[in-house]
Amino acid sequence: MILTFNTLVAVSLGYVAMLFAVAFAADRRARAGRGGWLRSPLIYTLSLSIYCTAWTFYGAVGYAARSGLEYLTIYLGPSLVMVGWWWVVRKLVRIGRAQRITSIADLVSSRFGKSVPIGALVTLIAVAGVTPYIALQLQSISLTFAAFTEGLEGGRADVDFVALWTAIGLAVFTILFGTRNLDPSERHHGIVMAVAVEAVVKLFALLAVGVFVVWGLGGGVGGILDRIDRAPIPMWQGNGGRWVGLTFLSAAAFLTLPRMFHVLVVENDDDRHLAVASWAFPLYVLLMSLFVVPIAVVGLDRLPEGSNPDLFVLALPISEGHGGLALLAFLGGFSSATSMVIVATIALATMVSNHIVAPLWLSTRRPDQVSRDLRGTILLARRASVGGVLSLGYVYFQITGSGVALSSIGLIAFAGVAQILPALLGGVFWRGGTAKGAGAGLAIGATVWAWTLFLPSFGLAVIPATVLENGPYGLDWLRPRALFGLAGLDPLLHAVIWSLLLNATAFTLVSLLTFPKPLERLQGAQFVNVFERAQPGRAWSRSGAEVEDLLVLAQRVLGTEAALDLFGAEAGRQGKSGHLPDPTPAFLQRLERELAGSVGAAAAHALVGQLVQGPGVSVEDLMAVAGETAQILEYSARLEQKSAEQERTARALREANDKLTQLARQKDAFLSRISHELRTPMTAIRSFSSLLAEDGLSPLEAQRFARIVEAEAQRMTRLLDDLLDLSVLRDGQVSLKRQHGLLADVIDRALLSAGVARAGLRVLRDPGQEAVAISTDLDRLAQVFINLASNAAKYCDADRPELRISVHRRGGQVIVDFADNGSGIPVPEREVIFESFARLSGRRSGRPEPSGAGLGLAICREVMARLGGSIAYLPGQGGAAFRVAFPQGLAAAAE
Amino acid sequence: MARAPRRPVFLPPAGYRQRRLRDAARLLPVAGIVLLLIPLLWKPSGTPQGVGNAAALLYVFGVWAALVAGARLLAWLLRLDAEEEGGEGPP
Numbered sequence: 001m002i003l004t005f006n007t008l009v010a011v012s013l014g015y016v017a018m019l020f021a022v023a024f025a026a027d028r029r030a031r032a033g034r035g036g037w038l039r040s041p042l043i044y045t046l047s048l049s050i051y052c053t054a055w056t057f058y059g060a061v062g063y064a065a066r067s068g069l070e071y072l073t074i075y076l077g078p079s080l081v082m083v084g085w086w087w088v089v090r091k092l093v094r095i096g097r098a099q100r101i102t103s104i105a106d107l108v109s110s111r112f113g114k115s116v117p118i119g120a121l122v123t124l125i126a127v128a129g130v131t132p133y134i135a136l137q138l139q140s141i142s143l144t145f146a147a148f149t150e151g152l153e154g155g156r157a158d159v160d161f162v163a164l165w166t167a168i169g170l171a172v173f174t175i176l177f178g179t180r181n182l183d184p185s186e187r188h189h190g191i192v193m194a195v196a197v198e199a200v201v202k203l204f205a206l207l208a209v210g211v212f213v214v215w216g217l218g219g220g221v222g223g224i225l226d227r228i229d230r231a232p233i234p235m236w237q238g239n240g241g242r243w244v245g246l247t248f249l250s251a252a253a254f255l256t257l258p259r260m261f262h263v264l265v266v267e268n269d270d271d272r273h274l275a276v277a278s279w280a281f282p283l284y285v286l287l288m289s290l291f292v293v294p295i296a297v298v299g300l301d302r303l304p305e306g307s308n309p310d311l312f313v314l315a316l317p318i319s320e321g322h323g324g325l326a327l328l329a330f331l332g333g334f335s336s337a338t339s340m341v342i343v344a345t346i347a348l349a350t351m352v353s354n355h356i357v358a359p360l361w362l363s364t365r366r367p368d369q370v371s372r373d374l375r376g377t378i379l380l381a382r383r384a385s386v387g388g389v390l391s392l393g394y395v396y397f398q399i400t401g402s403g404v405a406l407s408s409i410g411l412i413a414f415a416g417v418a419q420i421l422p423a424l425l426g427g428v429f430w431r432g433g434t435a436k437g438a439g440a441g442l443a444i445g446a447t448v449w450a451w452t453l454f455l456p457s458f459g460l461a462v463i464p465a466t467v468l469e470n471g472p473y474g475l476d477w478l479r480p481r482a483l484f485g486l487a488g489l490d491p492l493l494h495a496v497i498w499s500l501l502l503n504a505t506a507f508t509l510v511s512l513l514t515f516p517k518p519l520e521r522l523q524g525a526q527f528v529n530v531f532e533r534a535q536p537g538r539a540w541s542r543s544g545a546e547v548e549d550l551l552v553l554a555q556r557v558l559g560t561e562a563a564l565d566l567f568g569a570e571a572g573r574q575g576k577s578g579h580l581p582d583p584t585p586a587f588l589q590r591l592e593r594e595l596a597g598s599v600g601a602a603a604a605h606a607l608v609g610q611l612v613q614g615p616g617v618s619v620e621d622l623m624a625v626a627g628e629t630a631q632i633l634e635y636s637a638r639l640e641q642k643s644a645e646q647e648r649t650a651r652a653l654r655e656a657n658d659k660l661t662q663l664a665r666q667k668d669a670f671l672s673r674i675s676h677e678l679r680t681p682m683t684a685i686r687s688f689s690s691l692l693a694e695d696g697l698s699p700l701e702a703q704r705f706a707r708i709v710e711a712e713a714q715r716m717t718r719l720l721d722d723l724l725d726l727s728v729l730r731d732g733q734v735s736l737k738r739q740h741g742l743l744a745d746v747i748d749r750a751l752l753s754a755g756v757a758r759a760g761l762r763v764l765r766d767p768g769q770e771a772v773a774i775s776t777d778l779d780r781l782a783q784v785f786i787n788l789a790s791n792a793a794k795y796c797d798a799d800r801p802e803l804r805i806s807v808h809r810r811g812g813q814v815i816v817d818f819a820d821n822g823s824g825i826p827v828p829e830r831e832v833i834f835e836s837f838a839r840l841s842g843r844r845s846g847r848p849e850p851s852g853a854g855l856g857l858a859i860c861r862e863v864m865a866r867l868g869g870s871i872a873y874l875p876g877q878g879g880a881a882f883r884v885a886f887p888q889g890l891a892a893a894a895e
Numbered sequence: 896m897a898r899a900p901r902r903p904v905f906l907p908p909a910g911y912r913q914r915r916l917r918d919a920a921r922l923l924p925v926a927g928i929v930l931l932l933i934p935l936l937w938k939p940s941g942t943p944q945g946v947g948n949a950a951a952l953l954y955v956f957g958v959w960a961a962l963v964a965g966a967r968l969l970a971w972l973l974r975l976d977a978e979e980e981g982g983e984g985p986p
Contacts, residue, residue, distance in 0.1 A: 068940070068948075072955055076931060079959065083966045084924030086917060225949040235948040238939035247931065275974050279966035286959050293952055 005149050008330070015331055016169065019338075022197050023177045023190035030189035038189050039269055041276035046196035047263045048281050049203070051078055051254065052288050053133075054140035054337035055410040057202060060289060062310035065296040068235040070242060074410075075289050077250030079282035085274050088255065089264065091428055093274060095530045096265035100597035104261040104420060105351040110601035111427035111527045112435035113520035119355035119602050121439060122420055125446045126258045126351060127389065128454065129416025130344055134393030135400065136409045137337035138163045144333055147311050148318070148326070160398075167394045170341050171387055178346040179382045187267055191342060195263070198335035203287060205332025209313055210291025212325055213298050217316075224294045231297045245493045246411070252421045253414035258347035259340065266347075341390070349385035354600030357381040362606055374556040378599060400458065408492075412457050415496050419445035422504040426511070431524045437511030445503025452480045453495035519605075547583045549611050550591060551876035557595050557607070561810070564874070566594060575648035576655065578830070579875050588612060659831065666835055677719055681712035688712075722855045729862035736777040736866060738890050743814065744770035746778050747805060750785030759793035761820075762802045769807040772814055776890040780863045784871065787856040788818045788882055795880065796822035814888050817874060819881035830873045834861045913973075920969050923962065930958045 026038055037043075056074075063071035081089065092107075101107045105126065109119030142162040177190040218224035228235070254260055268274070299312035307315055313333070317326035358378060400409075422445070423438040456463050463480060471478040481491055483498050516524065547567075554563035564579055570590070571581040581587055588608060595604035688705045691697070697705070728734050747770060756763055774781075792803045802821045807814065825833060834857050857871075864871045869886025906914065934955070937946040 069934070069951055069955060076955075076959070079962065080924045080927050080931075083927060083962050084921070086920040087924070225953075228952060229947055229949045231948060233948075234940035234945070235951040236934060236937050236940045236946050238937070240935040243934060244932070272974065275970040278970050279963050282959065282966065283963045286956070286963060290956070 008145070008148060008327075011327060011331070012334060015334065016173075016338075019194045019197065020173065020176075023173075023194040025190075026193035027177065027188075027190035038193060039273075041270075041273040041280070043192060043196045044263075044268065044270075044273040045277040045280040045284065046199040047192045047267065048082075048260075048277060049199035049284055049288075050195055050259055050263060050339050050343050051257075052199075052202065052285065052336060053340040053410075054137050054333050056288055057206060057333045057336040058140055058144070058310050058313055059410065060292045061296045061299065061312045062308070064292050065233060065300060065309035065312070067239075068233050068237050070237070070239070070246065071292060072289060073243060073246035074250045075285040077247045077252075078254035079285060080247070081251045081254050082278050082281045085278045088425070088428070090271065090274060091530060092255070092261075092265050093268050093271060095428065095527055096268070098530055099526070099601065100593050102266060102354060102597065102600055103347055103351045104256060104258055104424070105355045106596075106600045106602075107261075107265075108420065108423050108427060108438065109355065110596070111523055112423075112433070112438050113517050113523055114602045114605040115435045115439075115520075116355070116359045116602045116606070118423075118435055118439055118442070119351075119600065120359070121442050121446075122423075123348075123351040123355045125419055125442065126417060127348060127392070128446075128450070129413045130258060130348060131389070131392045131396050132400075132409050132457070133413040134341055134344060134390065135397035136413075137341050138166055138393060138397045141166050141334060141337050144311065144314055144330055147314055148330055163394065163397055166338075167390045170338060170345070171390045173338075174342050174345045174349075174386050174390075175383050178342070179349065179379060179386060187269070188346065191346065192263070192267055195339045195343060198339040199284075201335045202332040203284065205328045205335075206288060206291065206313070208325060209317060209329050209332075210295060212322065213291065213295050213316060217298050217302065217320070218294055224297070227297050227301065228293060232300065233296070235293070239490075241493055242490060245496055249411070249414050249418055249496055252418040256417040256420040256424060257344075257414075258351060258417070259344040262343055262347040262350075341393075345386050345389050348389045349382045352385040352388070353378055353381035354603060357385070358599050358603040359606070362603060375559065375598075378557075409457070411492055412453055415453055415492065415499065416446075416449055418496070419449055419499060419503055422500070422507045426504075426507055427524070428527055430511075431521075431528045432511055433507065433524065434511045434514045434516040435520055436514045437507045437509070440510040441503045441505075441507030444506045445499045448483070448499040448502055449495060451478075452483060452498060453492065456480050456491075546611070547580050548876050550583060550588075550608075551580065553607060553611060554591060554595065555876060557598050561808075566591070573648075575652040578872070580827075583612075662832055663835065666832070674723075678716060681716045684712045685709050685716075722859065726855060726859055726862060729859065729866060732866075734866055736780065736890065738775060739778045740773065740775045741778050742770075743772040743774050743807060743816070746774075746782050747785060747816075750782045751789055753782070754786045754789035754793060756789050756793045756803065760801065761789075761793045761796065762800065763789075764802060764804040766806065770805075772807065772809065772888065774814060774886075774888050776867055776886060776888075780867060781886070784860045784863050784884060785816075785818075787860050788884070791856065792818065792820040792822075792880070796820040798822050798879070809888070812888050813869075813885050816884045817877075817881060818884070819874070819877045820879045822879045824878075824880045825873065830875075833857050833873065834871070916969065916972055920973060923965050923969060926965075927958065927962045930961075931955070 030038055060071050060074070063074075095101065096107065099107075099110055101110065105119045105122035108122050109115050112118050142160070145162045177194070178188055214221065214224050218227055255264075295312055295316065296309060299307070299309060299316055303312065303315055303319060314326060314329050317323075317329055358381070361377060361381075419442060422441050423433070426433040426441075427438065456468070468480060470476060477484050479487075481487070481494065482489075483494070486494060486498070489497075551563060551567055554566065557563075558566065567579045567581060570587050571578055574581045574584075574587075576582070592604050592608045595607060598604075599607070688709045692702060692705050692709070744767060747765070751757075751763060789803065792801070796803070798821045800821075804817075804819045804821075806817045806819075809815065860871050864884060864886060867886045868890060869884065871882060871884050874881040874883045934946075934951070937951065939945050940948050940951060
């Protein structure tokens with residue numbers, strides 16, 4: 001196989017295209033609800049393998065060639081964490097699911113009273129720590145590209161050029177599959193699937209190179225062990241401090257790296273997957289590191305003096321003339337780098353948009369003015385963050401160049417994110433941790449890390465040699481490499497020891513000395529006791545919110561459909577019909593949790609807090625819970641459950657009773673109304689016909705009277721027709737004609753008949769949505785649409801009346817919403833508009849008394865019931881709105 | 896005030912066995928840590944009485960493989976148990 005520059009580019013592009021296809025297909029399957037196997041323990045374990053980046057793929061060999069066994073610490077730490085999943089990981093995953101956690105910043109902020117500053121602090125640490133790591137991946141891709149193309153036909157690749165285009169390509173992929181929607185569960189099937197595929201590719205590639213080295217070049221297992229024994233690199237170099245320190249550091253980073261937290265906790269949807277991953281993930285990293293030493297030893301043996309050991313994985317197959325294997329190795333490294341960058345970018349973008357952009361954006365708005373496009377703003381912020389994070393990585397890559405060994409950049413990142421560990425573990429296992437303590441620990445730890453490790457990594461331009469030697473302003477004890485006079489230590493170990501020691505000390509001391517806010521204590525109890533069934537207390541003790549305002553808010557964050565579903569389900573749970581439940585504390589909590597899944601806990605709490613008057617939880621509420629013994633709690637919980645049940649029944653009964661009373665009143669009104677409606681034309685007919693019977697009328701007059709008589713008779717007929725129609729529909733003796741047609745045509749016809757154009761009503765439609773082929777009784781359907789449209793024309797009281805017709809499909813149902821921009825229908829009257837002769841009174845009297853008997857909506861309801869569908873009032877749309885839902889194809893049984 | 900105990904002090908055999916399995920799951924990483932601290936006792940490779948390169952490598956990978964096998968076994972046993980008990984806590 002002859003390699004050229006162009007084949008290399010073509011293979012890379014082909015590989016990327018394959019990833020796109022995999023992600024796209026997985027996304028589609030998941031959305032069609034057929035994604036069961038996408039969520040198997042195997043896929044979960046493989047997705048965890050983004051821990052193994054290009055640093056593992058190339059850098060481990062270089063690391064082993066320099067420091068022997070020490071490279072294993074990076075994989076032993078996470079293996080111990082996964083083997084010990086019963087300690088920490090299991091609890092994190094359970095909390096993540098119970099609290100709808102979206103990122104590690106969200107978890108820490110949520111634990112410490114949904115604190116905005118803490119979320120922002122964790123986000124900043126993560127961005128500072130992970131940016132170099134992303135730069136590292138770009139560096140490895142461009143370096144290997146350059147190494148590969150050296151001496152190939154078609155010239156040497158431009159390193160910068162490759163890095164730039166890689167960054168752009170990754171940004172496009174991430175935006176396409178990572179930020180397409182604002183999924184409340186923050187899960188990305190397409191990306192997880194793509195990452196799993198990449199995990200297989202990189203493992204296969206590294207094993208292939210390893211097998212080639214051991215059996216092709218090294219003379220089998222015995223031969224290679226012999227070579228290792230004689231190798232110039234001592235495997236155990238006696239540096240026990242680094243052995244222990246790095247194992248601990250990698251274990252800490254495994255839990256706190258945003259991308260690891262994302263796949264480990266956020267994308268997890270079953271505890272049982274953890275049981276599999278507890279042994280399968282250590283096995284995976286074991287296999288990844290199995291051949292590292294053989295490759296390093298054979299590489300040192302066979303490759304020319306002075307070759308970069310970071311590239312042995314690629315250089316060995318090339319120098320031995322195995323182009324295909326080299327290409328496979330290149331793809332393995334490429335996939336290690338890309339999958340890491342994609343997931344890390346998504347995790348960081350979620351954190352930046354939820355914990356920096358959203359709080360800033362909310363604080364610039366007045367409480368009552370959460371603008372309409374919250375959802376769009378957050379998605380936009382997320383996309384911009386993806387671009388921003390990748391640009392930062394690229395800039396870092398440009399500044400530091402390619403001088404630093406791969407492993408040292410990775411360890412700097414590890415030490416940075418490890419600063420989150422004290423707050424994370426302290427928050428999950430210790431109820432005494434407070435927000436002030438966590439903030440102090442995070443701030444001090446991050447500062448020490450930046451001073452002793454991060455800033456010096458930029459070279460002498462940032463921290464001059466004199467400061468390194470003598471400390472800033474001659475302050476000897478502040479030397480970055482020898483803080484408080486602790487000189488002579490390995491710089492990395494020195495930084496890790498001081499930063500984590502001071503971090504944990506500050507966290508503990510400040511927590512002991514400060515008093516937490518009620519919300520912090522509540523969250524603390526919920527996090528620490530996540531495995532106990534009874535969860536004490538609620539975040540909202542009062543409920544002063546207007547439920548319709550809450551609905552409007554929820555629609556802006558979750559989208560109209562999801563919000564209506566959520567509210568409808570809650571209303572059902574409370575024993576109410578429709579979409580508006582009572583804003584009980586329990587419901588507020590549930591709603592806040594749903595919102596938190598999209599925008600993070602801190603922003604969700606702020607949003608709900610803006611609408612709920614009065615404070616959230618108070619110390620008294622907590623005391624009330626704490627004062628009861630566990631037994632009383634349990635007993636009262638049972639009682640509460642029972643009384644809630646009774647409450648629901650009572651409410652349903654009360655509602656039914658109210659409706660009955662109202663109906664009875666309406667029945668009387670109906671009788672008097674129908675007599676009135678019939679008598680008026682009857683009187684006219686009688687008097688005019690008696691006039692006609694008199695002599696001496698001019699033909700002109702007679703003609704006019706006759707026309708009046710006819711018009712009145714027609715009005716009566718229409719009324720009787722309607723009544724007849726209604727009673728036939730109610731008896732169920734109606735025969736439906738099943739016809740095929742387009743929904744758009746039915747709406748066209750209805751709007752024409754309703755005469756909306758004459759009434760000056762502007763109709764907003766989306767022809768794309770309406771191109772739905774339906775098969776049902778089209779005439780009856782049109783009748784319903786005519787009614788709704790003419791109602792809007794008659795009753796909409798806006799200055800510039802508008803009617804918005806929107807169509808969407810869900811399952812086999814077609815849903816048509818008619819919403820006008822008038823002042824809507826007041827809550828008490830929404831109950832009765834679908835009853836016969838329910839014409840609304842009061843507010844609308846400014847308008848001319850409409851003609852019609854008030855049978856329209858009653859007929860609509862019966863028609864829709866016959867068509868197997870429904871019609872309902874839709875609250876929270878800014879005017880009167882009705883939702884018509886019916887099956888796309890009428891069931892044969894209904895004909 | 897004293898908290899009333901919510902769970903019985905002694906359990907039937909099935910529950911007892913599951914508790915001990917969880918103990919084992921918690922202890923496995925501790926055993927791993929202890930075994931991985933053994934290298935601290937070694938003399939550096941290449942020195943007289945130093946540990947051999949291949950031996951050091953084989954030891955660490957051996958411990959690692961044993962941890963994988965132990966975790967595999969425990970995960971299997973714990974999952975069997977969870978199915979019998981219908982899991983722990985609300986889903």
